[in-house]
Amino acid sequence: MPESINISASRGAAILGLSKYRTPVEVWLEIMEQHKPGFCESNGFVKPERQYNAAMQYGHAFEDAIVGLYESETGLVVHDREIFYQHVDYIYITTHIDGYAGRNDTLDALHTGFSDNRLYEAKTANIRAWRESWGEPGTDEIPADYMVQVLHQMICTGYEEADIAVLILPENQDWLAENARDMSQIDPGSIARALADLGFFKIYTVKKNERLQSRMIEAYREFWETNILGENPPEPQKYDDIRRIVPAPSGTILANETLEALCGEYSQTNAALKAATDRKSELKKMIVNGMRKLSADAHEEPESVGKWRLLNSRGRQIASYSGDRFNVSKGA
Template identity: 25%
Template sequence: MLNEQQMAMRSRGIGGSDVAAILGISPWVTPLQLYMTKRGEIEPQATNKSMHWGNILETPILEEYSRVTGNKVEAVADTILHPEHNFMLANIDGRVNDDLIVEIKTASRSDGWGAEGTDEVPDYYLTQVHHYMTVTGAKQCDVAVLIGGNDFRMYHVYADAEMSQMLIDAETKFWKMVQDGVPPDIQTTEDWQLKYFHKLRDVSLEATEQIQEACTLLFNTNSQIKSLEERKKKLTTQVMQYMQDNKQLTIGGQKVGTIIQKSLTGWDFEALKADESVKAKYLNKTSNSAYFQLSTSKNLPTILGV
């Protein structure tokens, strides 16, 4: 968990958790969002529940790592700077010795995590620990993770000279953009809103051949989506008609779907239009809806034979 001093330092450089965003592989932050955060144009991402519990569980996971490995882990409170590129920062969770550092993670699911004992961790964490090894000069980083609250695993990532140089090059380029005020290209529609929403001009722009092709593909995609939505509606109706008043659907005794019911109470605007003198308490109207939802179980394709 970063303290206030470390958080302040992060705004003056690039930390390990920033690297995935710079490379465009972060599930949470785009390069533009990170750029604007570093320049103080938008607020840093707020702490969510996953981050909160990750901070709380960091100490017990680190203790379990020490118990399992027998390694005595030293806490490192200070921010470490790269000896040559002082904008590259590292706030490591622990250090066994100069060659071995430790990174603690929590995860709700095992997606992206390979066999224990390998270096098969999610890419956005892999780049983070390689950044830490690049900054500290460590030769190995042990990643200790608690998955789903009860699955403790350890992974071993080793320093790689080519990876380190790639990160140095990418981070140097990005940090120069931050200093020079040159924003990265947008990657999402949310990025467009951040960059252009308040700058929109009532001006026409002629499309290039590439953009014309994109518009054609967009038109075709929208048509396909409409067709697929209509097909989805018909198939859902077919299933619900078969189920009638039964809530769950099974195949071979295994659940494959459920009918979900929802009730929503709100204003009856039609009644208000008809008689504005009607008191508000008589304007509440309850709308009922129901839909069929396929199971999210990983076994569903096997059950369906697809």
């Protein structure tokens, strides 16, 4: 079976409805098009285009650097990077691993208590996402889609434990891609070491969970047999899913009570949203204009170079404005 026609670890989270980037419908369309080239066009479906976004770009750029940080931190050595595995019974369940970490006899003196022979997975996360979605280092408190990914990898490989090494970036990857230097002009290794020295490198550990893994396999089997082999689309999760599988609707439909109520609620929500949007725009103008009027008394600080910082009476920043970027702090 070609590697692309499968349920991979990255697709697993989407099939379970836990991916930030893809829905079950998008994965279904991808697999069906790979399984039967021309499937989307012949059925009037809109094939999803894979995006190489900034998060992926930064993740790939720092892969080798994160390996180096992990090996230095644990005394383990990462082997067999990008090896392909498939489940022994369900050959459509597959994975590529970032590697596995094991002991190296020459590094015994550096070993720091990490047990060996575990899967290794590298991630990058901006600091806001890390604070919101990751827990205490050393635990398994990681984002749900990453949890599915490593449990999926264990299903295919037989490993019972995985380390997730995460390098935390100071800004959102999209902002970095637009404002920082081109990735081809920087040294990821030097940047990674500097961030690690500042405490922005963490390691999390996930152990196998047979109950969850059994439920994952059952969900995969249902998806494969019902949606792939049966050629039936999964239940849409987003409005765009419906647009993909029904691109050219035609016909008059008599609404039932549920749809009538939903249409009424939509109309009310739309009106409330417009009012909130108008008020938000007015508040933004009032805040920035108020900062302008007070700016004559502003005092220069390293943190305020190139922007206005608005502090409350307790000295806490509650807003900032740099000409092209306006922000109000959460909880202000």
